[in-house]
Amino acid sequence: MTIISANRRKRIHLVSGAVLGTFILAHFLNHSLGLISVEAMEAGRKVFNVVWHSVPGTILLYGALLAHFIMALDSLYRRQTLRMPMREALKIVFGLSLPFLLIGHVTATRIEPLLTGVEADYPGMLRALWSSWTNTTRQSLALLLAWSHGCLGAWFWMRGRTWFPRYEILLYTVAILVPIFALLGFFSGARSLERVYEEHGGYGDRAEIRPAYDVNLLEDIRFGLYLGFAGLIGGTFILRILPKGGRIRVRYPDGRVATVNLGFSVLEASRAAGIPHVSVCGGRGRCSTCRVRVIQGLEGNPGPEDAELTTLTRIGAPDNVRLACQFRPVHNVTVVPILDTDSIGIKKQLVRQDGEGRERRIAVLFCDLRGFTSIAEHKLPFDTVFLLNRYFEMVGEAVEDSGGVIDKFIGDGALAIFGLKSSFTEACQQSLAAAVRISKGIDALNQTFEGELDEPLRIAIGMHAGPAIIGEIGYGQATSLTAVGDTINTASRLEGLAKEHDAQLAVSAELVNRAGVVMEAHKRLDISLRGRQATLETWIVEDAGDIAKALQPSPAPA
Structure with a gap:
């Protein structure tokens, strides 16, 4: 029986982590004052202690620490498989090693003062930590691990927020500079005390005189804390391997089966079986990229909780679609992942050579998704990126399989070039073949996402052929092979013309004639384009897939 709901556990983990992160940030900023002087560190410590050494501050801090650690162990216990992305693994390892x-450090700054009645101050702690390389190294490592754990946790929480891209560079800069300044302040403060020792032959009146106390008691407390934390972590791993009830099977469309214990989510089942499964947000229910369609066994399984229901409602998912990271079936199910792992990135483009800033006759293809802005307004950011990558992948494969290369992706559009390694006639034929593949690819995407989109994806393609300058253009690492000239501009305007006529393709007669293709079944227009004095003979094709039969090239004109 679950005493605390999953949604509430996440909130406790998040709030307690925010409290600890605030404490660590303030503590590290206090360390950085060592770059000024030890006296500045002490002045900062007194302000710091007003908040965190008060009774409310102490309760808040150690309550958050205990809650965060318990929630971490609970999350580790509930995690049915230890297969996970590297960032998640590092976050867990850093968190468990911190205690x-x-x-x-905690016993020296909190418990020892209770035994001695002497408050721990920066001069005393710096002398103790600087006295041996073991202490210095351990404290520096703890500082870096604590900050890394906090930053990873914050990143997992922030990366799905719409405002994150605007402040990403600033946040990364803070994440790098804070520990650097804290370590520099620590080293600078300790070295300044070291100079005082050398000048006076000892710390003199700065030396610390501590009342007698039971050193063994302090060691016993320290050992007990080590043993307690080790026992809690070890006990969690032992509980993980104990039987938790029956076993279920999660079947996939390719015939693979994941047999797992009750309590596994579908995403965890996929990971345990080594089956690739998309999860952009890390399995936290903040995106819908891991969603699956349950085709068998949905009846009798628990329904979605609040977090999952919110996401599913926002994307308008049907009743048989669930988030794999949140769906924990209680009996056998058969699922179909809606988004496949091959869609995460775009395949590498062909190596583009022979582009050293010279003129070539090429064929150019511009394509653009129509009305994608309105579609994206109703999608989560993760899902929009995923859908665009599916589209870009499809276009990239269509172009490359036809013999062309992708020059660039612009928003939801793409520019492709044909003829870098082939004759002009072949380039025109390849571009038409790519248009056919893109048309069929859009149809396939619409079938894949049927039920996920309010309206089908629509494409507009503009194509033209002629001379262009091919070369490496840009600055520094932003330099890339591209094409410039009137041919590219004309193809771009033809793509706009296709939209105006509610057609998939607008292609110049120059390209069609060079390819040796007959287009008499389609609409022909003589159009005026901005920047061109003469009209341009253009073919308007409602469905680019219709020209597939015509792609049996006849002898090209001389």
């Missing part, structure tokens, strides 16, 4: 690095 063992911080226990010595």
Whole structure:
């Protein structure tokens, strides 16, 4: 029986992490004052202690620490498989290792003062930590691990927010500079005390005189804390391997089956079986990229909780679609992942050579998704990126399989070039073949996402052939092979013409004639384009797939 709902557990974990992150940030900023002087560090510590050493601050801090650690162990216990992306693994490893690095520091700053009645101050702590390389290294490592754990947790939470891209560079800069300044302040403060020691032959009146106390008691407390944390972590791993009830089978469309214990989510089942499964947000229910269509076994399984229901409602998912990271079936199910892992990135383009800034006759293809802005307004950001990558992948494969190369992607559009390694006639034929493949690819995408989109994806393609300058254009690492000239501009305007006529393709007669293709079944227009004095004979094709039969090239004109 679940005492605390999954949604509430996530909130406790998030809030407690935010409290600890605030404490760590303030503590590290206090360390950085060592770049000024130890006195500045002490002045900052007194302000810091007003908040965090008060009774409310102490309860808040250690309550958050205990809650965060318990939620982390609970999450580890509930995680049915330890197969996970590297960032998630690092976050867990950093978090579990922190207590063992911080226990010595906590006992020295919180418990020892209770035994001695002497408040821990920066001069005393700096002398103790600087006295041996072991102490210095352990404290520096703890500082870096604590900050890394906090940054990873914050990144997992922030990366799906719409405002994150605007502040991403600033946040990354803060993430890098804070630990650097904290370490520099620590080293600078300790070295300044070291100079005082050398000048006076000892710390003199700055030396610390501590009342007698039971050193063994402090060591016993420290050992008990080590043993307690080790026991909690070890106990969690032991509980993980104990039987948790029956086993279920999750079947996939390619015939593979994941047999797992009750309590596994479908995403965890996929990972446990080594089956690739998309999960852009890391399995936290903040996107819908892991969603599956349950084709058998949905009846009798638990319904979606609040977090999953919110996401499914937002994307308008039907009743048989569930988030794989949240759906924990209680009996056998058969699922079909809606988004496949091959869609995460775009295949590498062909190596583009022979483009050293010279003129070539090429065929150019511009394509653009129509009305995609309105579609994206009703999609989660992760889903929009995923859908665009599916589209870009389809266009890239269509172009490359036809013999062309992708010059660039612009928004939801693409520019492709044909003829870098082939004759002009072949380039025109290849571009028409690519248009056919793109048309069929859009149809396939619409079938794949049927039920996921309010309206089908529509494409507009503009194509023209002629001379262009091919070369490496740009600056520094932003340099890339591209084409410039009137041919490219004309193809772009023809793509707009296709939209005006509610057609998939607008292609110049120059390209069609050079390819040796007969287009008499389609509409022909003589159009005026901005920047061109003469009209341009253009063919308007409602469905680019219709020209597939005509792609049996006849002898090209001389």
